[in-house]
Amino acid sequence: MLKYRSYTADNLHTLPQYGEIPEEQIHIVKTVATVYPFRVNSYVTENLIDWSNIPEDPIFRLSFPQEEMLNPEDFQRMSGLVSTDAPQDIIRQAAREIQLLQNPNPAGQMELNTPLLDNEVLHGIQHKYRESVLFFPSEAQVCHAYCTYCFRWPQFSGLESLKFANNDITLLLDYLKEHPEVKDIIFTGGDPMVMSTALIKKYIQPLLDIPTVKTIRIGTKALSWWPYRFTAEHDSDEILSFFEQIVSSGKHLAIMAHISHPREIETSQAVDAINRIRSTGAVIRSQSPIVRHVNDDADIWEAMWQKQLQLGIIPYYMFLERDTGPKQYFEIPLSEAVEIFNTAYQRMSGLGRTVRGPSMSCAPGKIIVQDITEIHGEKVFVLKFTQSRNPEWTNKIFFAEYDDDASWIDDLSPALGHEEFFFENEMERLYTCS
Ligand code: SF4
Structure with a gap:
């Protein structure tokens, strides 16, 4: 039976290929995903990403947030909040400040x-x-x-x-x-x-x-x-x-x-x-x-x-x-x-x-x-x-x-x-x- 599975920063650990992603990369995804949306589905993870070539694989880069998508100060700020399990409203507020500076319109x-x-x-x-x-x-x-x-x-x-x-x-x-x-x-x-x-x-x-x-x-x-x-x-x-x-x-x-x-x-x-x-x-x-x-x-x-x-x-x-x-x-x-x-x-x-x-x-x-x-x-x-x-x-x-x-x-x-x-x-x- 056809099943649509969707992976986000919150349930990334359920991804079958989770073990193939270096720990550092997982932290990057969780950090950058506070600012930019991240979601990938099971068809893409099973059929399009070459897991032997991450993070360089183009489909991986197209789907998974990368560290350089944030400027270094913003990355450090969000990384600190994510690492210390800061309350969600604090993370959301910090992310919103960064988003509004990114010419959203x-x-x-x-x-x-x-x-x-x-x-x-x-x-x-x-x-x-x-x-x-x-x-x-x-x-x-x-x-x-x-x-x-x-x-x-x-x-x-x-x-x-x-x-x-x-x-x-x-x-x-x-x-x-x-x-x-x-x-x-x-x-x-x-x-x-x-x-x-x-x-x-x-x-x-x-x-x-x-x-x-x-x-x-x-x-x-x-x-x-x-x-x-x-x-x-x-x-x-x-x-x-x-x-x-x-x-x-x-x-x-x-x-x-x-x-x-x-x-x-x-x-x-x-x-x-x-x-x-x-x-x-x-x-x-x-x-x-x-x-x-x-x-x-x-x-x-x-x-x-x-x-x-x-x-x-x-x-x-x-x-x-x-x-x-x-x-x-x-x-x-x-x-x-x-x-x-x-x-x-x-x-x-x-x-x-x-x-x-x-x-x-x-x-x-x-x-x-x-x-x-x-x-x-x-x-x-x-x-x-x-x-x-x-x-x-x-x-x-x-x-x-x-x-x-x-x-x-x-x-x-x-x-x-x-x-x-x-x-x-x-x-x-x-x-x-x-
Ligand atoms: S670029 Fe197009 S396909 Fe990709 S997320 Fe945006 S609207 Fe969807």
């Missing part, structure tokens, strides 16, 4: 993306780009994975004021009536695939009757982190039938799979799940950030995109790590990321070049670093919007001064004598008006 998600309906704020809905709206179901505020680099970490850490969540689909329906320009609805979380099929239907079914909505997207890690969701759970067949129903209603159903490493799609369980989803007419696209210690290597991306192509998954995005949480541990300079992207991209056939990146999902939009070049003797980054708050910015190319260490748009300055990037004035106006 990056890219203006709260201030800029939350829409209004009849002057009421629509919590749990984000409308950043003209054609697409994100919906965060209340019941999907957890995830099958708690990736150590997750930019949604505040939602899993009990920072209630930073949660986006809603359980009232009628608000979205009313909003869509007033916004026929919205073509895509993106269900995200956490992970919507933690919900039962009945709940998923509650949210998606009403959208099938709205002619202006053309595409339903579901962002999920379940495909590779708990593939049994599509093959062996009590309502797996129902979810696949519902996928078929969505497709036969004339909507495009896109499963936006979060896949960070080729190993995630090499198991027979993941392959079965992929085949079953594709048989419904849904299309699977893949996206992931490039992060240090997990996938900072062109060979890994080439192998991952190649495997995806073979399995019928469309490579979609390579993201850069957002400026939140333990960014300093995972971040990759733009110069290195573009080198890794271009090397892997150049090795793909045309079918694999559907992927875009490396992309910064920042307040003005999605900006990809296309290349590094020289213009009139000045070394510059070539940047391009693939998605933007103002649709007229999309596909526009612009330039930033080359900087070896830059890892995010905020680190960059305009090149070629410009004082500001072309979109900055308008962004400022948007901020002021919001």
Whole structure:
């Protein structure tokens, strides 16, 4: 019988591989997990982690907190509290102070993306780009994975004021009536695939009757982190039938799979799940950030995109790590990321070049670093919007001064004598008006 076992810092000793984790590493996990969420399930521990290679194993690093995710002073502080069995409220308070200094609300998600309906704020809905709206179901505020680099970490850490969540689909329906320009609805979380099929239907079914909505997207890690969701759970067949129903209603159903490493799609369980989803007419696209210690290597991306192509998954995005949480541990300079992207991209056939990146999902939009070049003797980054708050910015190319260490748009300055990037004035106006 299929059993979902979940391991946290509190029950880590029940993990069958517990004896293989050095004591020092266990203390690190317990310490860092006070600040950043940690949970891993039995499918991952049994099928994806190479226990003979910890702590270097990329899937271990993706799932288990590491010491360097905290700065040395914070680590010492929390380590002291954990070692001395300090009362839980003292630990929680100390952790909260650290969390609030980690930019828990990056890219203006709260201030800029939350829409209004009849002057009421629509919590749990984000409308950043003209054609697409994100919906965060209340019941999907957890995830099958708690990736150590997750930019949604505040939602899993009990920072209630930073949660986006809603359980009232009628608000979205009313909003869509007033916004026929919205073509895509993106269900995200956490992970919507933690919900039962009945709940998923509650949210998606009403959208099938709205002619202006053309595409339903579901962002999920379940495909590779708990593939049994599509093959062996009590309502797996129902979810696949519902996928078929969505497709036969004339909507495009896109499963936006979060896949960070080729190993995630090499198991027979993941392959079965992929085949079953594709048989419904849904299309699977893949996206992931490039992060240090997990996938900072062109060979890994080439192998991952190649495997995806073979399995019928469309490579979609390579993201850069957002400026939140333990960014300093995972971040990759733009110069290195573009080198890794271009090397892997150049090795793909045309079918694999559907992927875009490396992309910064920042307040003005999605900006990809296309290349590094020289213009009139000045070394510059070539940047391009693939998605933007103002649709007229999309596909526009612009330039930033080359900087070896830059890892995010905020680190960059305009090149070629410009004082500001072309979109900055308008962004400022948007901020002021919001
Ligand atoms: S799958 Fe995505 S939302 Fe879930 S923990 Fe990982 S990065 Fe966060």
